[in-house]
Amino acid sequence: LEQKIKVLEKKAAAGETLEKEYQKQNKNLIDTNKSLEKAILQANQIAAEAEIKTYKLELEIQQRLHSENINKTLFKISNAINITESLEELFKEIHVALLGIMEVSNFFIALYDKKNDLVSFSYLADKDKKVKYLNLSRNFGHQAALSAGLKHASGNAVISMDCDLQ
Numbered sequence: 001l002e003q004k005i006k007v008l009e010k011k012a013a014a015g016e017t018l019e020k021e022y023q024k025q026n027k028n029l030i031d032t033n034k035s036l037e038k039a040i041l042q043a044n045q046i047a048a049e050a051e052i053k054t055y056k057l058e059l060e061i062q063q064r065l066h067s068e069n070i071n072k073t074l075f076k077i078s079n080a081i082n083i084t085e086s087l088e089e090l091f092k093e094i095h096v097a098l099l100g101i102m103e104v105s106n107f108f109i110a111l112y113d114k115k116n117d118l119v120s121f122s123y124l125a126d127k128d129k130k131v132k133y134l135n136l137s138r139n140f141g142h143q144a145a146l147s148a149g150l151k152h153a154s155g156n157a158v159i160s161m162d163c164d165l166q
């Protein structure tokens with residue numbers, strides 16, 4: 001009986017040892033999982049930061065290229081001032097130069113005569129060839145200018161719109 005008790009005690013001690021070994025391995029697995037989760041989170045954070053930096057770099061490159069295009073356009077316009085022989089030719093060169101940096105399918109150049117308080121449209125380029133403008137010899141006032149526009153209008157309908165879009 002004593003021998004059986006000793007055998008059972010050894011088995012019990014061995015079982016305790018196995019239980020402790022199991023708990024130790026389980027703790028190691030839990031620690032490993034936590035380490036892996038932490039590494040994955042860090043990798044995701046690094047990837048997100050890299051993506052943000054990439055987008056910022058792309059934006060900066062686009063802004064620099066746009067600035068270069070603006071400078072090239074300004075150079076073309078200043079060069080046109082020196083080589084064109086008429087205002088009409090200069091206005092066309094300005095129009096062509098601006099094509100590289102902005103939408104100019106509906107483009108006009110208006111000149112303001114401060115002495116006579118008069119705005120004249122010296123150049124108009126519109127994709128719709130039906131769009132026209134009138135140059136008045138002086139400031140006749142709002143109603144007279146509107147009447148002149150209505151008199152020269154053609155088509156099935158005429159729409160009047162002020163600069164405040166009313």
